[in-house]
Amino acid sequence: MNAMGTYDALLVVSFGGPEKPDDVMPFLENVVRGRGIPRERLLEVEAHYQRFGGMSPINQQCRDLIAAIEPTIDLPVYWGNRNWHPYLEDTLRQMAADGVRRAAAFVTAAYSSYSACRQYIDDIALARAAVEGAPEIVKLRHYFDHPGFVAAMVDHTRAALEELPAEHRDAARLVFTAHSIPVSMAATSGPGGGAYEAQLRRTASLIAAGLGGDRPWDLVWQSRSGAPHIPWLEPDVCDHLGGIDAPAVVLVPIGFVSDHMEVVYDLDVEAAELAGKIGLPLARAATAGTHPRFVAMVGELLAEPEPVACAATCCPAPARRTAPAPGAGRHG
Ligand SMILES: CC1=C(CCC(=O)O)c2cc3nc(cc4[nH]c(cc5[nH]c(cc1n2)c(C)c5CCC(=O)O)c(CCC(=O)O)c4C)C(CCC(=O)O)=C3C
Numbered sequence: 001m002n003a004m005g006t007y008d009a010l011l012v013v014s015f016g017g018p019e020k021p022d023d024v025m026p027f028l029e030n031v032v033r034g035r036g037i038p039r040e041r042l043l044e045v046e047a048h049y050q051r052f053g054g055m056s057p058i059n060q061q062c063r064d065l066i067a068a069i070e071p072t073i074d075l076p077v078y079w080g081n082r083n084w085h086p087y088l089e090d091t092l093r094q095m096a097a098d099g100v101r102r103a104a105a106f107v108t109a110a111y112s113s114y115s116a117c118r119q120y121i122d123d124i125a126l127a128r129a130a131v132e133g134a135p136e137i138v139k140l141r142h143y144f145d146h147p148g149f150v151a152a153m154v155d156h157t158r159a160a161l162e163e164l165p166a167e168h169r170d171a172a173r174l175v176f177t178a179h180s181i182p183v184s185m186a187a188t189s190g191p192g193g194g195a196y197e198a199q200l201r202r203t204a205s206l207i208a209a210g211l212g213g214d215r216p217w218d219l220v221w222q223s224r225s226g227a228p229h230i231p232w233l234e235p236d237v238c239d240h241l242g243g244i245d246a247p248a249v250v251l252v253p254i255g256f257v258s259d260h261m262e263v264v265y266d267l268d269v270e271a272a273e274l275a276g277k278i279g280l281p282l283a284r285a286a287t288a289g290t291h292p293r294f295v296a297m298v299g300e301l302l303a304e305p306e307p308v309a310c311a312a313t314c315c316p317a318p319a320r321r322t323a324p325a326p327g328a329g330r331h332g
């Protein structure tokens with residue numbers, strides 16, 4: 001049965017990002033609270049944000065996505081973040097005040113894993129627990145293989161291929177990227193484990209097939225965080241580009257749905273610099289963003305039968321994580 005009629009709002013749930021220089025450190029502390037991220041890594045990432053004026057593009061990208069979704073559905077649209085204003089808890093309070101009883105949640109992360117799925121579920125639960133009369137929230141399903149997401153990425157990949165010198169286009173290699181996560185987190189992702197990488201490979205193969213022909217492709221990782229002694233998924237995109245045997249490359253960041261800081265810094269600054277140094281023609285495909293097929297997908301997800309919630313054992317929190325500091329629950 002179409003579940004659209006059972007919701008009285010759509011809640012867009014995202015990561016959040018700083019919008020001015022003074023926001024950067026408090027934002028980063030929200031992100032890494034209890035996660036064992038070395039101080040040096042944090043300062044390095046702070047410099048990425050400050051290089052862009054202390055401004056992450058992600059919040060504006062959420063506003064743009066919401067503005068694109070609003071005219072396509074019959075529900076009011078709300079927006080709450082995990083790590084920065086507008087915080088989920090404040091948004092849920094507003095929804096309760098507006099009389100919203102039951103909302104569908106569209107999370108701006110397409111895949112399974114603790115970071116991309118369970119952590120959002122937990123953050124929604126924490127925020128609901130803090131708000132009296134908070135609406136029931138139904139998280140929409142993973143959409144990594146949805147034809148709308150895939151079609152948007154096929155279009156954007158084709159456009160990036162067009163940016164390459166004509167003589168290299170046919171032989172250019174597709175290098176798909178996603179956020180690296182700890183190997184242990186990847187192993188326990190999804191109901192049977194290994195879902196994060198398996199889903200990314202599925203998306204990559206659907207996009208490659210959508211382009212036609214049999215263009216070769218790789219899946220590699222970007223934006224590694226964490227302590228150096230903890231294994232994360234490899235190879236890193238820059239190591240991979242450094243040794244690649246291809247006349248040209250299109251980077252396709254399938255692990256993200258907007259061109260936020262990890263895309264514009266890690267790919268458009270770092271990877272692009274490396275490519276320039278080694279003389280590798282490189283183009284980067286845009287993420288799904290506000291592509292009309294991606295926007296339409298949200299309405300299509302709302303109209304599906306109500307999704308089955310993830311099992312409580314799916315995508316467990318990494319065991320080594322320390323408990324949040326007292327009072328930290330508010331921001332997840
Ligand atoms: C799987 C995944 C996604 C994709 C799914 C999704 O979209 O949710 C994602 C998205 C994002 N990650 C982002 C930013 C950061 N991620 C960090 C740290 C981490 N990410 C992780 C994983 C992921 N992250 C992990 C396992 C960590 C280690 C700490 C921990 O275990 O939690 C750090 C800390 C500093 C550092 O990088 O070391 C920052 C600043 C932004 C915002 C960008 C902007 O501001 O425009 C976005 C969209």
Ligand SMILES: [Fe+2]
Binds near residue numbers: 179
């Ligand atoms: Fe991240």
